[in-house]
């Protein structure tokens with residue numbers, strides 16, 4: 001199949017999932033066209049069947065807001081015609097599903113029928129999309145998609161509760177490429193980060209309010225009072241500066257490293273003992289899955305899709321949002337004893353295998369085929 005993939009190209013779950021999906025589809029013989037405003041961060045190699053088409057939005061002083069949707073839908077029309085793209089798979093409803101629908105209508109006018117598959121990722125539904133300013137447009141573009149998928153059961157339920165949706169929603173969970181992800185490091189240079197007797201705790205996110213960054217720091221603060229430990233904070237976002245100030249005020253600057261965005265996630269996870277994800281909401285929690293695939297147990301909240309990813313008492317523990325004391329207790333339960341830690345590390349790997357790329361990507365292929373056959 002010739003498939004056009006539209007996504008956000010930045011560091012962030014939906015863009016990572018879209019990119020990894022496109023790359024795996026290309027390995028399975030499909031021709032993939034990424035269409036977005038810059039080259040996706042995990043898309044390092046372009047090849048015969050992986051293409052990238054950049055959407056340009058010319059700056060014009062008259063516009064207070066530059067019309068990205070318009071530029072994207074025009075680019076989709078051009079790329080479908082030029083490359084014979086048969087199907088558009090858009091990740092994140094806003095504004096991608098909307099722009100794809102406009103492209104579909106323009107193409108129909110020329111007698112070309114291109115179906116749209118929309119994948120809902122979470123914040124497009126729970127945090128942003130359900131805002132009254134966007135809600136009618138989001139509901140409309142979901143209902144106009146030819147197939148709709150969500151990354152967890154929980155997100156499907158949220159979508160049906162928040163919007164008047166007439167389409168079936170297929171749950172296709174996020175996935176992990178274990179062959180590529182399982183760290184092949186003989187030495188991930190742990191010694192550069194911590195002493196042998198110290199536990200390494202890691203948090204990776206886009207540092208938005210929803211990630212509850214102050215809770216990450218509070219949990220770590222409690223842990224390091226009990227056992228020797230270091231905290232690795234990976235990512236960039238609006239809450240980062242506040243976190244740096246909090247770390248300073250708590251007097252733990254020598255135990256916390258802020259990395260910023262990193263292309264070395266695998267190496268960081270390779271030397272990590274525990275992953276913290278105390279989010280207020282999380283439709284899936286791809287970062288937790290990546291941690292588990294590297295054998296890192298997860299302390300998370302029990303919100304959204306997290307219970308579908310992290311199995312309580314097996315790959316880690318789940319707690320209520322803001323239950324800092326409970327999350328501290330659970331973290332110490334895993335970290336205090338080396339034998340317990342080894343068991344949880346092994347369990348985390350086992351749990352990640354449920355989301356093996358080779359089990360999940362065929363589900364998308366089946367949806368594409370079914371959608372194309374329905375035309």
Ligand code: GMT
Pocket residue numbers: 011012013014015017092121122123151174206208210281282283284285286287
């Ligand atoms: O978590 C974010 O703020 C980024 C966001 C995104 O769109 O990239 O992540 C969402 O999609 C990911 C991939 O499906 C999920 O793993 C995240 O759980 C989800 N984030 C939230 O629901 C807050």
